[in-house]
Amino acid sequence: MSKAQEAYDSALLGILQHEGQIAKFLDVVLGFLYRRTDFYRLMKSKDDKLGFPPGVAAKILLSAYKKYDDLTRRDDEEREQILQKKLQQDMAVPPVAKIVEISSDTQPGSNSMPHPPSQQSKVKDVTSGDLNHKPQTQTVTTSTESQSETPNPTPRGEDEDPELVAKQKVYQENPESYNGAIRDRYTWSQSITDVDIRVQIPDYILKGRDVKVDIGKKHLKVSHKTNSGTWSEIIDDDLPWEVNKEESMWTLVPKEHVHINLEKRDERWWESVLASEEKISVRKIDASRPMTDLDDEAQAKIAEMMYNEQQKRMGKPTSQEQKVQDILKGAWNAEGSPFKGQPFDSSKISVGQGGVVTIDNQEDPTGK
Structure with a gap:
């Protein structure tokens, strides 16, 4: 633009x-x-x-x-390409300071016989030269709350008011009050990033000039013109949290309501849309967030997990297993490797639990 x-x-x-x-x-x-x-x-x-x-x-x-x-x-398409490129980069880059050690009694130029069939040579995955370092499993978690805003676990029996539960169920079934509430003059819903408020107006309101909406950093005021030409306030109250007023906006649906969209300054779940309003329980709402709301890194991690799951169903290596194979390909023909000069054979490689890689260094009994 x-x-x-x-x-x-x-x-x-x-x-x-x-x-x-x-x-x-x-x-x-x-x-x-x-x-x-x-x-x-x-x-x-x-x-x-x-x-x-x-x-x-x-x-x-x-x-x-x-x-x-x-x-x-x-x-x-560009957003999709960026996401795919980031995913590919994450999959292609090997772990930092990763060293592969191939241990075998067969030395280059040695005429000694290989291990008996019951013995195998093992590859250890070590970091920073520590041969006793055990591989660690990394987990990826995504949070819909910022810092300490995740609601604390509710003790048994607390916050289980049947009336409150019934009300929230009604709210959740209405798109205009999803994760929010229904009040006398307005309804509101929310996601982790924004709030939608629909303020009811008389059916004679047809033009935007008959409505005044003042969105402050932490205050909201809504009023409309009456038949007598005076102004009637519907909302004039503080917001519980700050919003980005420059990114917030409103539109008029004639005869029905004023639709106000507030962009939250911080990602958090609101218990009310006005300071004086009765609070809802954020433990009774749908706290999941769409994948599109996540940052590129989080989306890439989720996409990688989905890719790995698909690879497992197809019997193919996951991204992590592929990384290990790529590392082993580099070490396969390295100086001191018992496989130097031989084509890489993935069938001789198995990745056990904990990330320990085992290489079958047996020779063909026929001598071939």
């Missing part, structure tokens, strides 16, 4: 908030072209200097739509 286009964002956002709906916003823009330009005028002859040939104006509109539709699809 060019800087020249972004310069008009404030004016266009004002129109959109005033009209309240995308369809009405487009009607304002196209109405301007109709009233103040020759956009809709048809050129009936070659001598006409105003207007467009039949069908050209419609093609211009369709071309503009397709331009940004293509940009949207391209953005989606």
Whole structure:
């Protein structure tokens, strides 16, 4: 998006908030072209200097739509490529300071016989030269709370008010109060990153100019014009937590409600949307978060786990097993390896529990 286009964002956002709906916003823009330009005028002859040939104006509109539709699809593809690239990089990079030691009694240039069939040479996975270091299993966890905001475990019998449980069940079944609540003049729902509030208005409210919404860093005020021309306040209260007011916005659905979207400054679950409101139990809501809400690193980790699960079902090596094989390929033909000069054979390698790799160094009984 060019800087020249972004310069008009404030004016266009004002129109959109005033009209309240995308369809009405487009009607304002196209109405301007109709009233103040020759956009809709048809050129009936070659001598006409105003207007467009039949069908050209419609093609211009369709071309503009397709331009940004293509940009949207391209953005989606780029995000997917970045995620895939990061996943591949994570899978391709071997562990830091990883050393593979191949132990075998067979030395280069030695004529000694190999171990009996009951004996095998083992590969130990060591870190920083510590031969006794045991491999550690790493676990990846994702949290929907920031720092200490995860609710503490509830003691048995506490916070089990049947009335509260019943209310929250009703709230969870309504998309407009999912993870939130239903109040007398408004409903609210939330995700870990934002809050949606729908404030009821009289059915005679049709225009955005008949509504005032003031979103502060930690305060919300909503009022509407009455039939007598005065202003009536619906909400005038503090918010329990701070929001990014520059990223928050509102729209009007005529005759129904004012839809307010607040972007949370910190990722946390709210117990109420207003300071004076009755609190809900965040232990009764759906605290899971969509994968798209996670950062790129977390998404890559989850994608890797899904990939490993699929590989296991297909009987193929996981990403970690593939890393081990890649390391062994490098050590297979290294100086001092009993397999130097031989093609890499993955069938002689097995990865046991704890990450210990065993290599079968037996010779073919036939001598081949």
